[in-house]
Amino acid sequence: xxxxxxxxxxxxxxxxxxxxxxxxxxxxxxxxxFRLLFIGNLAQFGSMQMQQLVxxxxxxxxxxxxxxxxxxxxxxxxxxLVFAPIGGVVADRAPKKTVIQLGQSYNMLNxxxxxxxxxxxxxRIEHLMISAVLQxxxxxxxxxxxxxxxxxxxxxxxxxxxxxMNTSGQNLMQLAGPALGGLLLALISPAAVFWxxxxxxxxxxxxxxxxxxxxxFAYEGRRGRRRGxxxxxxxxxxYVARDPSIRTLILVNFIIVLATQPYQMMLPGxxxxxxxxxxxxxxxxxxxTGVGALAGSFVVASLTERNRGRxxxxxxxxxxxxxxxxxxxxxxxxxxxxxxxxGATQATRMSLGQVLIQSYSEDExxxxxMSVWFMQFSLVQVGTFxxxxxxxxxxxxxxxxxxxxxxxxxxxxxxxxVPRMRTLQ
Numbered sequence: 001x002x003x004x005x006x007x008x009x010x011x012x013x014x015x016x017x018x019x020x021x022x023x024x025x026x027x028x029x030x031x032x033x034f035r036l037l038f039i040g041n042l043a044q045f046g047s048m049q050m051q052q053l054v055x056x057x058x059x060x061x062x063x064x065x066x067x068x069x070x071x072x073x074x075x076x077x078x079x080x081l082v083f084a085p086i087g088g089v090v091a092d093r094a095p096k097k098t099v100i101q102l103g104q105s106y107n108m109l110n111x112x113x114x115x116x117x118x119x120x121x122x123x124r125i126e127h128l129m130i131s132a133v134l135q136x137x138x139x140x141x142x143x144x145x146x147x148x149x150x151x152x153x154x155x156x157x158x159x160x161x162x163x164x165m166n167t168s169g170q171n172l173m174q175l176a177g178p179a180l181g182g183l184l185l186a187l188i189s190p191a192a193v194f195w196x197x198x199x200x201x202x203x204x205x206x207x208x209x210x211x212x213x214x215x216x217f218a219y220e221g222r223r224g225r226r227r228g229x230x231x232x233x234x235x236x237x238x239y240v241a242r243d244p245s246i247r248t249l250i251l252v253n254f255i256i257v258l259a260t261q262p263y264q265m266m267l268p269g270x271x272x273x274x275x276x277x278x279x280x281x282x283x284x285x286x287x288x289t290g291v292g293a294l295a296g297s298f299v300v301a302s303l304t305e306r307n308r309g310r311x312x313x314x315x316x317x318x319x320x321x322x323x324x325x326x327x328x329x330x331x332x333x334x335x336x337x338x339x340x341x342x343g344a345t346q347a348t349r350m351s352l353g354q355v356l357i358q359s360y361s362e363d364e365x366x367x368x369x370m371s372v373w374f375m376q377f378s379l380v381q382v383g384t385f386x387x388x389x390x391x392x393x394x395x396x397x398x399x400x401x402x403x404x405x406x407x408x409x410x411x412x413x414x415x416x417x418v419p420r421m422r423t424l425q
Contacts, residue, residue, distance in 0.1 A: 028162035033153045033211055038169055040207030041146075044104060045170045047111065047200035049177025053286060054185055054193045055128060056268040057279045058118075062125045066269045066396060070388020073265045075129050079137035080378025087141035088371025089232045092364070096145035096152065097211045103142030104208060108201035110135055115194030123190070140378065144370040149211075151358060151366065160300075160355045167351040168297040171343070175290030182283020236368025245360045246369060248420050253353050254376045255414075256316045259407030260346060262387040263323060263400045270396045275332045285339050292343025300351040309424030312352045317411050319345035320404040327401030356424055 028034050059072050090099055110131055117123040154162040184192045240246055263270075271282040296315075322341040329335045354373075361369040391399040414421055 026165070028154050028158045028165050031154050031158070031162075034150070034162055034165075036207050036210050037149065037153060038165060040104075040204045041166060042169045042173055043200040043203040043207070044107075045173035046177045046180075047107070047197040047204075049173050049286070049290075050181035050193055050197050050200075051111070052264070053178045053181040053279070053283060054190055055132070056265065057185060057282070058123070058190060059125065059128060060268040060272065062128075066266060066391040067385070067388045068125065069265050069269060070385035070391075072125075072128060072132050073388070074385035076132035076136040077378040077384075079133055080140040081375060083137045083140035084144070084371045084375045084378060085233050085236070085368070086371075087144045087374075088236055088368035090141060091144040091148050091367025091370065092232065092236075093367075094145075095213050096149040096367075097208060097213055099142055099145040100149070100211075101205055101208050103138050103146075104201050104204045106138045107135065108198050108205065111194050111198035111201060115191045115198060118189065118194055119191035136378070140374065143374045144367045147354065147370050147374075148358070148367045151363070153211075156359075159358060163355050163358070164297055164300040164351050167300065167347055167354075168294060171290050171293030171297050171347050173290070175287050175294060178283040178286030178290070182280045182286075185283075186278070186280045232368070236365055237372070239362075239365045240369060240372050243360070244420060245424065246357065248418060249353065249357050249360070249424070250372060250376065252313075252414055252418070252421055253357075253373075255407060255410045256319075256349060256353075257376055259403040259410075260316075260319050260323060262384040262403060263326065263342075265384045266388065266391055266396050266400060269391070270400075274330055274396060275335060277332055281332060285335065288336055288339040289343035289346075292340035292345075293347035294343075296344035296347035297351055300348055300355070308352055308356055309421050312349055312356070312424075313411060313415055313421065315345050315348045315352070317408060319349060320408045320411070323404035324401050327397045327404065360424075 029038065055072065056069060059068050062068075087099075114123065114127070114131060117127055150162050150166060151159055180196070181193050184196065240250065267285070268279075268282060271277050271285065275281070319342065322338060322345055326335060326338045326342060329338060357369060357373055358366060387399050387403065394402075
């Protein structure tokens with residue numbers, strides 16, 4: 001059997017997918033190329049999680065400002081508003097493998113430069129800002145390819161399981177990355193964290209290079225003729241706007257992300273100012289979030305294709321309640337189990353959202369749809385700057401808790417008046 005035949009071989013005959021929990025859980029890993037992508041993503045996700053910790057800690061140490069945390073987040077996000085749509089066109093027209101490799105290679109170089117600056121004592125807030133802007137641009141182009149390549153490797157039948165597995169890997173690194181980053185930061189130096197990040201990105205490149213250049217699964221239907229990039233971009237936006245299921249998913253997810261994401265950017269200041277703890281304890285909280293997220297993504301990978309819209313709304317509401325509990329807590333040890341719930345609900349709703357948006361997208365437009373999907377996160381990070389200013393004025397507890405409460409009201413309205421969201425399968 002050739003490598004290509006192995007990648008295409010189904011785990012079971014049509015209509016006879018594995019029924020056991022564990023068999024369903026790891027079904028997509030029977031695909032050799034998905035295994036390579038999965039391992040490469042583990043390395044990349046680990047580096048990203050370490051960066052989230054070390055960059056936030058350094059920004060707050062250098063400035064002592066919640067607004068500065070929001071400003072760096074916005075600097076990372078603004079390029080996404082420009083480059084994410086371009087990334088969608090690139091994902092639909094260029095070899096996804098090449099796009100991913102180039103993005104990972106830049107991230108490796110970025111981490112190495114920051115390691116040198118930190119090791120020589122020259123690192124300043126301006127360097128972190130410039131790094132955030134450049135990395136935001138590169139990742140915005142890379143992310144649509146990184147997500148849409150999953151369908152190319154595993155096919156539609158295994159898509160939900162593969163996305164669940166991919167999210168599980170991300171959450172596993174959310175568990176290990178901050179723990180290792182916090183330990184290195186506390187015991188050695190920020191430079192050590194950046195060097196480890198560079199090594200992880202190098203490992204990601206070595207696995208990505210072994211992926212196929214062309215999709216292993218192709219589907220019948222119109223692939224679309226190649227136009228100019230602007231025409232492709234406009235066509236993708238029109239497709240999102242006219243498809244009611246995709247349009248509803250993106251709007252509802254934007255509300256959810258707007259309320260549930262900013263706490264991550266505020267965490268360094270929250271840990272220091274509210275919980276009276278340091279980077280090591282922040283690493284523990286992020287690790288606990290990863291434990292919960294890992295459990296949540298395990299569940300998603302084993303779900304059936306029934307009532308996924310209802311499940312998404314329910315889990316998002318649970319995330320809102322958990323964040324209100326997080327915002328009201330001033331005790332580190334009470335906050336620890338709350339972070340488990342936050343992680344589990346966040347991972348579940350993120351995985352379900354990605355599965356639904358890819359399931360309802362036509363193959364021709366999937367890359368461009370994913371670019372619009374990721375633009376939401378850039379918009380939200382711009383909003384995080386506003387949340388940072390609110391945290392400066394009102395305090396981080398009221399800013400985080402108020403957003404979560406507002407989301408619960410919005411979800412109640414969606415549940416009552418948007419039946420399409422409830423009926424998504």
